[in-house]
Amino acid sequence: MNKEELIASLKEIVKxxxxxxxxxxxxxxxxxxxxxxxxxxxxxxxxxxxxxxxxDIIIDNESMEKMLTVxxxxxxxxxxxxxx
Amino acid sequence: MTTKEILNLLPYSPPFxxxxxxxxxxxxxAKGSYTYKPDEYFYQGHFKDFPVTPGVILTETMAQIxxxxxxxxxxxDKITASEMPEIAFTSVEVDFLAPVFPGEKVTVTSQKQYFRxxxxxxxxxxxxxxxxxVCSGTISGVIKYNK
Numbered sequence: 010m011n012k013e014e015l016i017a018s019l020k021e022i023v024k025x026x027x028x029x030x031x032x033x034x035x036x037x038x039x040x041x042x043x044x045x046x047x048x049x050x051x052x053x054x055x056x057x058x059x060x061x062x063x064x065d066i067i068i069d070n071e072s073m074e075k076m077l078t079v080x081x082x083x084x085x086x087x088x089x090x091x092x093x
Numbered sequence: 094m095t096t097k098e099i100l101n102l103l104p105y106s107p108p109f110x111x112x113x114x115x116x117x118x119x120x121x122x123a124k125g126s127y128t129y130k131p132d133e134y135f136y137q138g139h140f141k142d143f144p145v146t147p148g149v150i151l152t153e154t155m156a157q158i159x160x161x162x163x164x165x166x167x168x169x170d171k172i173t174a175s176e177m178p179e180i181a182f183t184s185v186e187v188d189f190l191a192p193v194f195p196g197e198k199v200t201v202t203s204q205k206q207y208f209r210x211x212x213x214x215x216x217x218x219x220x221x222x223x224x225x226x227v228c229s230g231t232i233s234g235v236i237k238y239n240k
Contacts, residue, residue: 051183051235054212073210 012038015083022059026052038080064090094169096125102165103157104177108134111154118166122204122215125158131195146193148228151219152185156232159203159217164236167208171238178238183212187230191221198222203232211237 010018020036027033028047032040042048048056057068057076066089068076076082096115103112115125129146136144161180168178193199199222203215213236218229 049183051181051212051233054210055214058207058209070210 015086016079018063019079019082022063023048023056026056036079038083040079042077060086066090094166099162099165102172103161104180105157111150112158112162115162118162120167122202123159123163124200124202125162126198126200127154127158128198129193129195136195144195148189151189151193151228152187154199155201155217155219156182156234158201160213160215160232160234163203163205163215164213164234168236168238178236181235183235184233185230187228189228191225191227193221193227199227211235
């Protein structure tokens, strides 16, 4: 999966939890889940669980804490996929 | 941890404690009950001359019994009376199907969907004394222990 495809699938995953439609429209690598997309911090857990099932990976506590931007999520997904 | 110990650890007191008994508790869910006393404070204004239990109170009752009791049980190895976890209600989606009048006893049953990264999400339903569903839905909260 290339970078664009990964961003596109993350966009689909976060969609139900985003409270800022503009933020979703402008979503890119630098988007911050909480600041730019206005995702409720507790719903970030649901985003992460949805990422786990979409990519069939397990995200540990340490990675979860780092997963605050699209970029960080992409790095973690790529690392976890390479470990499979 | 006994069901009585769990009830004693709840961070609520009257007039905002809505859990009388906890009948069952496992890693996957909780079942408990509460009887709304005819003199509960909210009946004075909801509604004028026609007391009905407010939906927000039914929701709170489902959260206290179904989610907070379960959360306390799931953190049982870490909790002590002097070191309580932090709790916060984070989301709810509930449908209301029948009214609950003063003096009615309700039973709440919850099923854990997940407890990960400190977030506990449950399917919760409330039934009245004739076993009819009063309300049901999904409730989430964050429960964490800082030590």
